Amino acid sequence: MTRILILGIGNMLWADEGFGVRCIEAMADRWSFPTNVRLLDGGTQGLYLLPFLEEADALLVFDAIDYGLPPGTMKLIEGDDVPAFMGAKKMSLHQTGFQDVIATATLMGYRPASLALIGCQPVELEDFGGGLRPLVAARIDTALQMALDILARWGVTPTPGGCPSPDLAHPSIRHDAYEAGRPSDRDACRTGDDRFFPGAA
Amino acid sequence: MGATPNGFNLDNTGRRIVVDPVTRIEGHMRCEVNVDDQGIIRNAVSTGTMWRGLEVILKGRDPRDAWAFTERICGVCTGTHALTSVRAVEDALQIKIPENANSIRNIMQLNLQIHDHIVHFYHLHALDWVNPINALKADPKATSELQQTVSPSHPMSSPGYFRDVQNRLKKFVESGQLGLFKNGYWDNPAYLLPPEADLMATTHYLEALDLQKEIVKVHTIFGGKNPHPNWLVGGVPCAINMDGIGSVGAINMERLNLVSSIIEKCIEFNNNVYIPDVIAIGGFYKNWLYGGGLSGKSVMAYGDIPENANDYSSGNLHLPRGAIINGNMKEVHDVDQRDPEQIQEFVDHSWYTYGTPGKGLHPWDGVTEPKYELGANAKGSRTNIQEIDEAAKYSWIKAPRWRGHAMEVGPLARYVVGYAKGHEDIKNQVDGLLRTMNLPVSALFSTLGRTAARALESEYCGRLQKHFFDKLVTTIRNGDSNTANVEKWDPSTWPKEAKGVGATEAPRGALGHWVRIKDGRIENYQCVVPTTWNGSPRDTQGNIGAFEASLMDTKMERPDEPVEILRTLHSFDPCLACSTHVMSPDGQELARVKVR
Numbered sequence: 001m002t003r004i005l006i007l008g009i010g011n012m013l014w015a016d017e018g019f020g021v022r023c024i025e026a027m028a029d030r031w032s033f034p035t036n037v038r039l040l041d042g043g044t045q046g047l048y049l050l051p052f053l054e055e056a057d058a059l060l061v062f063d064a065i066d067y068g069l070p071p072g073t074m075k076l077i078e079g080d081d082v083p084a085f086m087g088a089k090k091m092s093l094h095q096t097g098f099q100d101v102i103a104t105a106t107l108m109g110y111r112p113a114s115l116a117l118i119g120c121q122p123v124e125l126e127d128f129g130g131g132l133r134p135l136v137a138a139r140i141d142t143a144l145q146m147a148l149d150i151l152a153r154w155g156v157t158p159t160p161g162g163c164p165s166p167d168l169a170h171p172s173i174r175h176d177a178y179e180a181g182r183p184s185d186r187d188a189c190r191t192g193d194d195r196f197f198p199g200a201a
Numbered sequence: 202m203g204a205t206p207n208g209f210n211l212d213n214t215g216r217r218i219v220v221d222p223v224t225r226i227e228g229h230m231r232c233e234v235n236v237d238d239q240g241i242i243r244n245a246v247s248t249g250t251m252w253r254g255l256e257v258i259l260k261g262r263d264p265r266d267a268w269a270f271t272e273r274i275c276g277v278c279t280g281t282h283a284l285t286s287v288r289a290v291e292d293a294l295q296i297k298i299p300e301n302a303n304s305i306r307n308i309m310q311l312n313l314q315i316h317d318h319i320v321h322f323y324h325l326h327a328l329d330w331v332n333p334i335n336a337l338k339a340d341p342k343a344t345s346e347l348q349q350t351v352s353p354s355h356p357m358s359s360p361g362y363f364r365d366v367q368n369r370l371k372k373f374v375e376s377g378q379l380g381l382f383k384n385g386y387w388d389n390p391a392y393l394l395p396p397e398a399d400l401m402a403t404t405h406y407l408e409a410l411d412l413q414k415e416i417v418k419v420h421t422i423f424g425g426k427n428p429h430p431n432w433l434v435g436g437v438p439c440a441i442n443m444d445g446i447g448s449v450g451a452i453n454m455e456r457l458n459l460v461s462s463i464i465e466k467c468i469e470f471n472n473n474v475y476i477p478d479v480i481a482i483g484g485f486y487k488n489w490l491y492g493g494g495l496s497g498k499s500v501m502a503y504g505d506i507p508e509n510a511n512d513y514s515s516g517n518l519h520l521p522r523g524a525i526i527n528g529n530m531k532e533v534h535d536v537d538q539r540d541p542e543q544i545q546e547f548v549d550h551s552w553y554t555y556g557t558p559g560k561g562l563h564p565w566d567g568v569t570e571p572k573y574e575l576g577a578n579a580k581g582s583r584t585n586i587q588e589i590d591e592a593a594k595y596s597w598i599k600a601p602r603w604r605g606h607a608m609e610v611g612p613l614a615r616y617v618v619g620y621a622k623g624h625e626d627i628k629n630q631v632d633g634l635l636r637t638m639n640l641p642v643s644a645l646f647s648t649l650g651r652t653a654a655r656a657l658e659s660e661y662c663g664r665l666q667k668h669f670f671d672k673l674v675t676t677i678r679n680g681d682s683n684t685a686n687v688e689k690w691d692p693s694t695w696p697k698e699a700k701g702v703g704a705t706e707a708p709r710g711a712l713g714h715w716v717r718i719k720d721g722r723i724e725n726y727q728c729v730v731p732t733t734w735n736g737s738p739r740d741t742q743g744n745i746g747a748f749e750a751s752l753m754d755t756k757m758e759r760p761d762e763p764v765e766i767l768r769t770l771h772s773f774d775p776c777l778a779c780s781t782h783v784m785s786p787d788g789q790e791l792a793r794v795k796v797r
Contacts, residue, residue: 047324
């Protein structure tokens, strides 16, 4: 049976950088998968992901990616283009990390045979402690639909209903909890403040 | 410019070389140096160019959740931040953890040290010394002979094995996916290894990759998941149920056996591969003794790995605590993170203000009030700095000081403190290594010394990991399977106001979190991370920081290929990713390399 890894990567503390991780949470909230599918919050830790890649025949990644397209644009990249495209262009802020992971898996001879990358062009990244911008948050549904299409091609049909998984972020930092407990932009002095981001004011 | 109070002669008249960042996931850093007409570094300036307001993110949150946020600060030492955070909260609320929780936390922390050290050496730092492209020229038979000389007990040493690896490497290089090995200056004369040593080391690069993905499984077993394992204020989140057939997620004999086998693999790799490689590779670079910086002058360690739970006194810690100042190894001062006179952060050269110049603040009273301004001699604009003016404010990193002294932290600092204190294990390791390599103690205070201390520490941590595993198993056999103390889980049991400090030794150095809790919520949270100490800017008195000091007086073979800067900055295992731009005197960009 094909072993499938669905991975969300990025740093949830960096505004739209959290897109990938939030997609995984939404996926786990809404769908239930057969046992050959694993959902994983990959966070920010590149090499830590190698053992999971080794155990996968197919890899689907959610990530915030700077394609140089209008904010909120979704783009799917598949197969050999995933690492090649990553090498050619600055894709995401942690690209070195994940690009290296794929290169390393290739070098070691266990790169998953199928690769797919679902990326969203971010609105805002210069906001440590911020959350997903509404435009990007609204793309989670699109990203999930794109993923379901790919999974269908890979022979997987999930059933509605959630799938609790130990591989997700701790409840205190899931999307809703994170947003609810966030200090206001003004208190946190995060955006639009000339003292931190020169040129913004 | 003259001499600094901590003993460095600065001269900024020579050509300026600028090191500037691109990636930021693990922090932003920029470095500028002036070189004289001999190519020797005569002035060094380290700048943190990124603002991270963790303090504000945590304000108002539940202190029991702080670990989950701090774990996401960066992509490298996440578990250590989590451990430091739960220690700070436990300290504030006077929560005592069970012995089993102490043993499990120690195993996780030691495991992270070993993982980080091995990955750092083989996958980040080795390429500063080892040339994988040159490995393609090696004779597999001669490599096999070299391997058997360097480490007779390492089983993977046949000519056929090295031939296979060489073919694999060749295929990888020819496929054009040089990703991992690009950005190297492979024809720079600073690379000194013969092809056989390059092949041996590159082979171990691959062996280390295989090992590291096994090592991290310990975090999945005890932390429930990985990356970003789970932690718990009051203990550890995993239950122990030895006869628990069917108990989901609990620690049972099968899982403990897996941990035990991973611990053995770590010990084997350290003994058969890591230490012998450092000796073999180091042997070719024995004359490259640059990069000592502050290590022979002022070093500090908080200490870590308590033998008994809840006792953070110096005598109970396996990794030593102490501070050495002005090179006086005969006197090791104790370090107290609570003492407002000891650890203070200064901001006269940082883009913050305390209102009054020259003031230092203890982290419990820390203030993060930004003030971004460039000095009169800075070049470029506020949004695109070409050259920093280090006489003014020039970094987003504050300048932490111990009793006013700039300190180096990290494996070498820990080993210098341990050596000076007569720590038996550390002294034996260091003396043994120096004897084998026929080097004096002074050789320790160098870039290579930093790299060697990390390897020795990995070996020591391997033994400690086994010690705590045995201790855990014994305690469980004796009928104690308690892993968490939840007596004070409910915030109604907490005082109205409390403050605490958590300290650990992260792989890259002393890490502290200071927390104030009010009405069950976080009132103030300050992290002083190792790279804040090492990457700190100048302070009010003009003392330069550890990165700055380490680059001083280094000779660059080719100033347009800053291999030497990379070697030394990498030797700190800095928690940042940045990119180096080397500027010619007229400001034209000559080269660009990654520093991480």
